[in-house]
Amino acid sequence: xxxxxxxxxLDRFRALRETQFGSFVPVLLALAAIWGxxxxxxxxxDLLTGEEETFRAIFLSPRNIYNLFMQSxxxxxxxxxxxxxxxxxxxxxxxxxxxxxxxxxLGVLVLxxxxxxxxxxxxxxxxTFMGVAQGILVSYVGIxxxxxxxxxxxxxxxxxxxxxPTGNLNVGNDFVRGFARVLIPDMWGLALGVLVVVAFAVANxxxxxxxxxxxxxxxTPFAVWGQVIAFGVMVIAxxxxxxxxxxxxxxxxxxxxxxxxxxxxxxxxxFGRSLFAVGGNAESARRVGxxxxxxRVAAFGIVGLMAAIGGxxxxxxxxxxxxxxxxxxxxxxxxxxAAVIGGTSLxxxxxxxxxxxxxxxxxxxxxxxxDLTGASAADKLMVSGAILLLAVAxxxxxxxxxxxxx
Amino acid sequence: MTSNKEMxxxxxxxxxxxxxxxxxxxxxxxxxxGVNFEVARGEVxxxxxxxxxxxxxxxxxxxxxxxxxxxxxxxxxxxxTVASPNDATDLGIQIVYQDLALCQNLDVAANLSLGDExxxxxxxxxxxxxxxxxxLEMEVKARKAIDRLxxxxxxxxxxKVGGLSGGQRQAIAIARAVGAESSVVMLDEPTAALGVAxxxxxxxVVKRLRETNHAVVYISHNMRDIFEVSDRICVLRHGAxxxxxxxxxTDPDTIVAAMTRGLDNEAKNGN
Ligand SMILES: Nc1ncnc2c1ncn2[C@@H]1O[C@H](COP(=O)(O)OP(=O)(O)OP(=O)(O)O)[C@@H](O)[C@H]1O
Ligand SMILES: [Mg+2]
Numbered sequence: 001x002x003x004x005x006x007x008x009x010l011d012r013f014r015a016l017r018e019t020q021f022g023s024f025v026p027v028l029l030a031l032a033a034i035w036g037x038x039x040x041x042x043x044x045x046d047l048l049t050g051e052e053e054t055f056r057a058i059f060l061s062p063r064n065i066y067n068l069f070m071q072s073x074x075x076x077x078x079x080x081x082x083x084x085x086x087x088x089x090x091x092x093x094x095x096x097x098x099x100x101x102x103x104x105x106l107g108v109l110v111l112x113x114x115x116x117x118x119x120x121x122x123x124x125x126x127x128t129f130m131g132v133a134q135g136i137l138v139s140y141v142g143i144x145x146x147x148x149x150x151x152x153x154x155x156x157x158x159x160x161x162x163x164x165p166t167g168n169l170n171v172g173n174d175f176v177r178g179f180a181r182v183l184i185p186d187m188w189g190l191a192l193g194v195l196v197v198v199a200f201a202v203a204n205x206x207x208x209x210x211x212x213x214x215x216x217x218x219x220t221p222f223a224v225w226g227q228v229i230a231f232g233v234m235v236i237a238x239x240x241x242x243x244x245x246x247x248x249x250x251x252x253x254x255x256x257x258x259x260x261x262x263x264x265x266x267x268x269x270x271f272g273r274s275l276f277a278v279g280g281n282a283e284s285a286r287r288v289g290x291x292x293x294x295x296r297v298a299a300f301g302i303v304g305l306m307a308a309i310g311g312x313x314x315x316x317x318x319x320x321x322x323x324x325x326x327x328x329x330x331x332x333x334x335x336x337x338a339a340v341i342g343g344t345s346l347x348x349x350x351x352x353x354x355x356x357x358x359x360x361x362x363x364x365x366x367x368x369x370x371d372l373t374g375a376s377a378a379d380k381l382m383v384s385g386a387i388l389l390l391a392v393a394x395x396x397x398x399x400x401x402x403x404x405x406x
Numbered sequence: 407m408t409s410n411k412e413m414x415x416x417x418x419x420x421x422x423x424x425x426x427x428x429x430x431x432x433x434x435x436x437x438x439x440g441v442n443f444e445v446a447r448g449e450v451x452x453x454x455x456x457x458x459x460x461x462x463x464x465x466x467x468x469x470x471x472x473x474x475x476x477x478x479x480x481x482x483x484x485x486x487t488v489a490s491p492n493d494a495t496d497l498g499i500q501i502v503y504q505d506l507a508l509c510q511n512l513d514v515a516a517n518l519s520l521g522d523e524x525x526x527x528x529x530x531x532x533x534x535x536x537x538x539x540x541x542l543e544m545e546v547k548a549r550k551a552i553d554r555l556x557x558x559x560x561x562x563x564x565x566k567v568g569g570l571s572g573g574q575r576q577a578i579a580i581a582r583a584v585g586a587e588s589s590v591v592m593l594d595e596p597t598a599a600l601g602v603a604x605x606x607x608x609x610x611v612v613k614r615l616r617e618t619n620h621a622v623v624y625i626s627h628n629m630r631d632i633f634e635v636s637d638r639i640c641v642l643r644h645g646a647x648x649x650x651x652x653x654x655x656t657d658p659d660t661i662v663a664a665m666t667r668g669l670d671n672e673a674k675n676g677n
Binding site: 265273274283287288 | 509510523549
């Protein structure tokens with residue numbers, strides 16, 4: 001009905017965010033801005049003012065980027081899980097505490113001589129159980145998720161302290177440490193990357209061809225090839241950069257693999273569709289026969305599982321489990337912030353797990369960059385707060401139904 | 407009142423779907439007080455009543471969206487239970503809700519197959535909820551449903567419902583109910599948001615449903631539309647039956663009187 005020319009900037013922005021790849025644009029811009037600032041603007045400024053002997057130029061060095069990815073990985077794991085409940089319009093405040101409990105138990109188990117992989121499976125089961133239990137309280141008892149998971153946050157913080165009376169435990173188990181230590185040989189990593197890009201391209205082109213044969217509208221070649229090329233460049237660039245410092249760490253491969261699986265489940269299965277439907281209009285979902293309560297429990301189970309995996313990854317990366325690194329620290333807010341900065345709506349019904357990964361990179365880059373410039377903890381908190389506020393503001397403004405009539 | 411009902415019932419075609427003695431309470435509100443209702447195949451049954459008379463509640467009970475506190479359901483005279491939306495769908499009962507029940511964050515195709523998404527074959531080893539969606543099949547079906555309704559203004563089935571006009575949304579809600587495999591289609595004020603031309607289209611859809619031997623329930627406050635499409639008119643008042651008229655044997659004034667004053671117009675019923 002409305003002509004292209006009459007679309008306001010806001011309408012265009014909303015329309016952009018509704019498209020599959022368009023939803024990545026804001027978070028990619030944020031990432032580019034942060035990297036540009038810390039990686040280019042600051043070093044240039046230093047150069048001009050004559051302070052050449054500075055640490056700042058290292059932001060975009062392969063070594064720092066490697067660290068930055070690893071730092072962001074635990075945040076990203078939790079953010080991916082949290083995204084699933086955000087899609088429903090719920091929230092999970094207990095994810096970091098769940099991760100803490102799982103990591104602490106993992107440390108205790110391997111110390112007691114339980115094999116690493118058994119311990120990992122046990123804590124993954126525990127995390128899922130903790131999520132499911134909270135999901136049941138939300139669904140079947142009808143307590144708002146905010147309250148249930150706030151109680152979970154407090155309770156699990158306490159539980160973690162009970163498991164780790166000293167607040168700290170070293171994890172020396174080789175299997176557990178392996179996630180962060182094992183590196184994929186350069187050539188294998190590159191081959192894997194190429195394989196993924198080719199698979200992505202083939203899937204996309206095949207789908208376009210099928211659309212054609214079934215008489216459905218096709219995307220423009222520009223959009224199709226743009227997606228494939230952008231995706232390919234990003235994947236290969238990341239792998240080359242990581243290779244040029246060390247290699248692709250197993251942990252990142254696992255994180256991307258798990259995210260791909262969850263991404264597929266949330267966008268391409270009836271279960272995923274029901275997550276979006278419940279987030280968009282829970283009553284409609286119920287009336288078309290969706291089992292809203294079970295869907296909610298399953299979503300909380302998933303976030304619990306992801307929290308457990310985050311706990312394992314954290315223990316692996318730090319080589320230790322500490323109260324402040326998980327339950328008692330800033331991990332929770334960073335993870336929720338990552339999901340929201342990525343572009344997942346707090347109002348439910350819109351978002352994606354891939355955006356959570358990018359959001360985690362934004363948070364991770366911000367922390368890393370501010371650390372390098374010697375900013376104080378106070379500065380970091382204030383900048384993070386401002387960025388989060390900006391992301392939520394963008395979310396509120398770009399909600400398609402913010403103005404009900406068009 | 408009951409005898410009156412029986413009389414009309416005898417003259418009417420055999421019921422396809424009928425309910426007896428439906429009771430529904432919402433806390434203190436007694437929304438349905440033992441309502442009887444029926445609809446035959448190849449018939450349009452209008453359901454009228456003042457605001458709050460219980461029309462939508464009755465429809466939701468029939469669609470399994472509300473569970474009746476008491477009452478029996480019969481499909482072709484066989485007792486059936488409708489305890490969930492899935493039960494109703496399985497029995498071939500489809501509904502266009504007054505509030506449309508669409509998900510604004512999903513596109514047209516997704517809304518049209520909501521709750522009954524097609525999945526690709528060959529993934530039988532996975533539980534149905536985790537099999538890959540057949541998105542293209544979804545879009546093809548949606549395209550057909552939309553074309554059948556002749557919603558010309560709708561460009562793409564990939565448009566998000568949140569960005570559509572009220573009339574387009576209403577058309578999608580109707581397409582969803584009409585497109586599915588069904589024997590009973592219930593429409594709760596389907597023309598409330600529509601212009602003249604689109605209202606005409608909906609009335610044509612209703613007539614086509616009758617021709618294809620569907621049992622149609624049509625709720626509206628518009629007497630002209632009701633007298634144009636319906637075969638019988640069931641009047642509800644304060645959550646109870648007033649009576650059921652044959653459309654050809656009554657007139658709008660009688661209906662309005664029955665809706666507002668109920669039993670006061672007993673004398674007119676004889677006509
Ligand atoms: N979910 C609910 N919870 C509580 N009360 C309800 C609910 N749904 C309906 N009611 C009450 O039941 C009564 C009947 O409502 P209903 O929506 O069936 O009326 P209606 O005949 O469809 O009216 P309208 O013409 O305005 O659509 C009203 O008093 C209403 O307030
Ligand atoms: Mg109503």
